[in-house]
Amino acid sequence: MSQAVATATGRPEKVQEPALRGDPINAGRYTSSEYFRQEWQRMWMRTWQIGGVSYQAAEPGDYLVTELGPESVLLVRQQDGSMKGFFNVCPHRGTRVMAGDEGSAERFTCPYHGWQFDHTGVVVAAPNADDFPQGNPCGHLRMKPVQVAELFGFIWFNMDAEAPSLTECLGPNVVEEIGSYRMEKMVRVLNMSTQADCNWKIITDNFNEAYHVQVLHPELIPYIESQADICQFDLLRGGHNRGWFPAHQPSMLYQGESVPEPLASMVREWDIDPEQWQGKNRLADIRLEVQKQKRRLGAARGFAHYEHLKDYQLTDYIIYNLFPNSVITVGPDGVQLLRPRPHETDPQKCYFDHWWLVPEIEGRTMTPSPAGGPDLPVADAEHEFVEYGTKTLGTTTDQDLSIAAVQQKGLSSAAMDDFYLSHQERRVQRFHEVLNDYVEGNTAARSV
Amino acid sequence: MTDRIPAARLERLLLAAEVPNNGNRAVRVGELCLLVCNADGQFHVVENRCSHQKSPLEGGRIRRGHLSCPLHGVRFNLSTGEPLGALTRVPIRTYPVQIIDGFVAVELRDSGARPTGG
Numbered sequence: 025m026s027q028a029v030a031t032a033t034g035r036p037e038k039v040q041e042p043a044l045r046g047d048p049i050n051a052g053r054y055t056s057s058e059y060f061r062q063e064w065q066r067m068w069m070r071t072w073q074i075g076g077v078s079y080q081a082a083e084p085g086d087y088l089v090t091e092l093g094p095e096s097v098l099l100v101r102q103q104d105g106s107m108k109g110f111f112n113v114c115p116h117r118g119t120r121v122m123a124g125d126e127g128s129a130e131r132f133t134c135p136y137h138g139w140q141f142d143h144t145g146v147v148v149a150a151p152n153a154d155d156f157p158q159g160n161p162c163g164h165l166r167m168k169p170v171q172v173a174e175l176f177g178f179i180w181f182n183m184d185a186e187a188p189s190l191t192e193c194l195g196p197n198v199v200e201e202i203g204s205y206r207m208e209k210m211v212r213v214l215n216m217s218t219q220a221d222c223n224w225k226i227i228t229d230n231f232n233e234a235y236h237v238q239v240l241h242p243e244l245i246p247y248i249e250s251q252a253d254i255c256q257f258d259l260l261r262g263g264h265n266r267g268w269f270p271a272h273q274p275s276m277l278y279q280g281e282s283v284p285e286p287l288a289s290m291v292r293e294w295d296i297d298p299e300q301w302q303g304k305n306r307l308a309d310i311r312l313e314v315q316k317q318k319r320r321l322g323a324a325r326g327f328a329h330y331e332h333l334k335d336y337q338l339t340d341y342i343i344y345n346l347f348p349n350s351v352i353t354v355g356p357d358g359v360q361l362l363r364p365r366p367h368e369t370d371p372q373k374c375y376f377d378h379w380w381l382v383p384e385i386e387g388r389t390m391t392p393s394p395a396g397g398p399d400l401p402v403a404d405a406e407h408e409f410v411e412y413g414t415k416t417l418g419t420t421t422d423q424d425l426s427i428a429a430v431q432q433k434g435l436s437s438a439a440m441d442d443f444y445l446s447h448q449e450r451r452v453q454r455f456h457e458v459l460n461d462y463v464e465g466n467t468a469a470r471s472v
Numbered sequence: 473m474t475d476r477i478p479a480a481r482l483e484r485l486l487l488a489a490e491v492p493n494n495g496n497r498a499v500r501v502g503e504l505c506l507l508v509c510n511a512d513g514q515f516h517v518v519e520n521r522c523s524h525q526k527s528p529l530e531g532g533r534i535r536r537g538h539l540s541c542p543l544h545g546v547r548f549n550l551s552t553g554e555p556l557g558a559l560t561r562v563p564i565r566t567y568p569v570q571i572i573d574g575f576v577a578v579e580l581r582d583s584g585a586r587p588t589g590g
Contacts, residue, residue, distance in 0.1 A: 086533070089545070123559040124545025128533035135525065135544050135559065406536045 034336050036201070036268050041259040042454070048442045049456045051435040054223040059463075060371035064093055067462035068366065070184040071348050072193055075099050077212050077381075078177050079404070080126050081107065085143060088126040088179070093366040097170055098122055098132070099179050100143050107174060109181045110145040110167035121167065125407065132167075141167055175199070176352070177208035177381070193262055194346065201266075202344060204332045205354050207381060213391060213400045214380035218412045220364070220425055222432035224349060224374035225459075227364035230424050231343060231351045232451040234267060238277060240423045245275045246284035248341060252448035263347030263458030265451040271355070272339040273311035283307065294318060311339050318356070326385040330356070345451065347458055358382040360394060362421070372432055376425070378417055394418050484575040488515060491576070496539070498530040501580065506567070508576050509550055511537045515569045516550040517578050523555065523562035 053059045075090040081101040088099050089112055096112035098121065112120050114134040121134045121141065131148065132141040140149040145167040153160045171182040173190040180190050191199050220227065230236065234257075237250035248271040249255060256268040272291070274284060283291065283298035291298055291310060294317040301310045318338045322330040330338060337356060344352045353360040361379040382391045382402060390399040395418040416422055434440060445453055461467070485499045491510040498520045499506045507520035511534050518539070520528050527543040534540075538556070540547045547556045553563035567578040 087545075122545045123557050124540055124547050125557060126535070127540030127542075127545040127547065129542055129545065133543055404536060406538070 035256055035270070035340075036258070036266060036336070036342065037197075038256060039197075039258045039260065041450075042261070044450060044453050045457055046453075047457045047460050049445075049453070050442060051437075051440040053456075053459075054225060054432065054435045055371055057371055060366075062463050063459070064366070066465065067348060067459060068093055068183075070182070070187055070462065072173070072180050072182045072187070072190050072346075072350075074350050074361065074363070075109070075172075075179045075181045076126070077379075078174050078179055078208060079211075081179065083128065085130060086126070086128045087122065087132075089122050089124065090181070091365075094368045095183065096120055097181050097183070098145075098167065099172060099181060100145075102143055107172045107179055108144060109170040109172040109179075111170065111183070113167060114139055115147070115165045115167065116150075116161070145169060176202050176205075177210060194264065195261055198260065198264060198266075198344060198346070201342075202352060202354060204334075204337065205359055206329050206332055206383070207359055209329070210359065210381040210383050211402060211404055212379055212381045213402055213405050214378065214393060214395055215405045215407045216378045216395065216410055216417055217407065218376050218410045218417055218425075219367075220374050220376050220412060220428050221372065222374060222428035223371050223435075224364035224366045226428045226431050226435075227362075227374065227376060227424070228345070228349055228351070228455060229452050230428070231362065232265065232345055232455050233449040234269070235446060235448050236427075238275075240427065241420050243419065245277050247271055247274065247287040247290065249273065249275045251276050257448065257451055259451060259454045263455065263461075265345045265454065267343040267345075267451070268336075269341045269343070270311060270336070270339070271341050272314040274307055278307075281307075283310065290314075294321060314339050326387060327357075327383075328385075329383045345455070347455070358391070358394075372436070376417070376421075378421060395421070480579050480581050482570065482572065482577045483580045484572065484577045485517065486576060487574055488571055488576050489574065491515070494534040496530060496532065496534065498528065504580075506578070507539075509534055509539055511539075511550050514550075515571065515576050517567040517569050517576065518548070518550060518553060519565040521564070522546060522560075523564050524560040529564070 073092055075097060076088045080088050084101050084103045086101045090097050097109055098112040099107055099109045102108055112122055114121050116137060116139050119134055119136040121132050138151050139147055142148045147161045147165045150161050153162050171185060171187060173180045175190055234250045237244060248269050250269060258266045260266060282302050288298040291314055294314055296313055296317060301307060315335045315338045318330055341353055341355045349364050351362045359381045363377045365375040367373040380394050384402060389402055391402050393400045396416050410417060483501055485508055491497050491508050493510055496507050496509040499508055505520040507518050507529050509516045520530055522529055522541040524544060524546045529539060529541055532539045532542050537550050538547045539550055544559060546559050548564050553566040570577045
């Protein structure tokens with residue numbers, strides 16, 4: 025069990041990290057169909073996944089369908105307001121029952137032979153129901169249930185009926201910290217997906233280290249720190265981890281003396297004159313000034329959610345990598361989900377989702393887009409599938425995906441054996457050790 | 473041989489106020505089965521028949537300008553009639569809408585409605 029070992033008000037609490045074993049991370053796990061199959065059965069079928077946003081299914085009978093690897097899951101709002109979920113498979117002969125991504129239905133009707141299911145997944149009508157020698161399926165057969173939970177404004181599911189609850193899996197600190205952003209009051213203004221030519225873990229690995237940021241994302245240097253000796257990375261129990269990136273100040277890699285763009289524009293919004301913050305020493309304190317101004321002016325300007333945030337949360341970005349693939353980046357004015365999902369069959373391909381959720385602030389109808397390009401309307405966005413390369417998925421996302429395919433090719437080479445990781449990449453090491461625990465069936469170790 | 477183009481007429485279907493926000497109402501005009509939809513205050517008229525298994529679309533949920541079929545869940549873009557998802561690629565017909573004296577109206581010709589989509 026992790027314990028806090030240091031208390032600092034200006035950053036997340038540092039935790040005691042689990043010891044690493046130094047398991048080798050060989051390339052086969054990114055390329056082999058046999059590993060892909062084991063990973064599916066032993067890990068994906070047992071871990072919690074985000075299925076959608078709670079408000080997508082607000083009323084009884086509202087449903088959404090979510091895809092994960094070869095499976096499809098149907099999530100349904102019940103009369104009492106709770107959610108239930110099922111494998112989206114007709115128990116008659118296996119047809120997927122619902123094909124749309126979301127909607128509302130009194131009953132779910134299989135398109136093949138017309139079996140009908142109620143909101144609890146039980147068969148309630150079937151043509152020629154008395155023609156089954158083994159018994160009428162009505163009232164007996166059902167779509168196989170999955171575990172469902174709602175947290176952070178998301179609907180989650182776990183295909184393992186015996187798995188520990190979502191809050192138990194995440195632990196109280198993660199639940200409280202991410203919960204402080206009140207995501208259940210946010211609206212998803214960006215909802216994009218693409219297919220990438222890499223194993224899903226290449227994307228996860230990328231979010232599990234910031235070592236690449238100085239090389240791949242130099243445009244962040246003016247307003248976000250990513251140097252490991254200033255940032256804080258924590259391995260959390262259960263295979264999750266957290267990365268803290270102080271922002272609203274230039275990185276120590278920044279060479280200039282004046283406040284660079286886009287930081288200058290960002291601080292002007294909070295009535296701070298960038299001219300007054302020139303010089304290395306002054307620049308180092310501008311983040312604290314932004315915190316002060318947001319605290320002073322935020323509520324009056326409609327940023328009601330600031331009252332639940334600690335000072336550092338008013339300026340900084342914190343990435344939560346929730347095992348295995350839910351990457352939630354929280355910032356003062358919105359939350360991103362950057363998520364790889366496994367391909368149905370091919371270990372060398374995956375899907376990638378990019379969501380951006382923002383709080384509704386009175387008088388603000390538009391919000392800056394993390395995907396670059398024009399501002400986005402503050403309104404629930406329709407899902408958009410983008411063929412990779414035909415449209416931007418966001419500057420940093422495009423940069424990351426540009427590497428993913430060439431890394432996949434390199435990992436398929438006979439030249440590649442184990443990784444050679446730095447200390448600041450220890451979240452990558454830990455992720456693979458917990459994955460090993462799942463694949464090898466070491467249930468005691470993986471929750472440490 | 474020349475085809476005579478039938479005269480167009482504006483058919484008032486019902487009062488806009490009769491269709492609640494993000495709701496819909498079916499209307500019959502002769503042989504035509506139409507569905508009047510109110511998507512966040514924007515009115516659309518489409519054929520009331522899913523292109524997947526021909527089931528009526530009335531009662532389908534409307535969100536973000538899309539109507540979902542109550543039977544199997546195919547979603548249609550109300551502006552273009554285009555479907556989402558894997559069950560069908562056939563669009564439903566859409567009709568240009570005018571609001572006249574508070575009525576939702578579409579332009580029909582004697583031989584039937586003039587579709588703009590599908």
